[in-house]
Amino acid sequence: MQNNLSERRTDEGLSQGELAEVVDVTRQTINAIERDRYDPSLELALKLAIHFDCTVQDLFHLPPDDRPTPSSDTSSNETVGG
Template identity: 60%
Template sequence: MRNDIRERRAETGESQADLAASVGVTRQSINAIERGRYDPSLELAFALADHFDCRIEDLFDPEPDEG
């Protein structure tokens, strides 16, 4: 799943640790989400969207099917 969390975080000047603390997860979780290695739970996706004052659909976009 693609996301633009890194870009939004950069726009706000937040570190991964800052964002993690704001949404109640570890910095490693934020890193894994940004790198596309971990898809957040629905609860975390809502928390991230709330943090950035946007919709979940604005943050996350499923990759198109390859086939």
């Protein structure tokens, strides 16, 4: 899963350690997420989204190859994965 956490964090002038304290994880976990080496739990993703005042899809998105093909009978116009 890809994300733009690093950009959003630096935009706010936060260090990895400061963001980690806000969402109650270790600095190493924030670092691993930013490097796409760890996919956070839904709870942590929601905490990050709430902190940055955005949706989870604004922060995290699937790479194009991993996105499921929408079924033909789906009437929804929602985009998946940002």
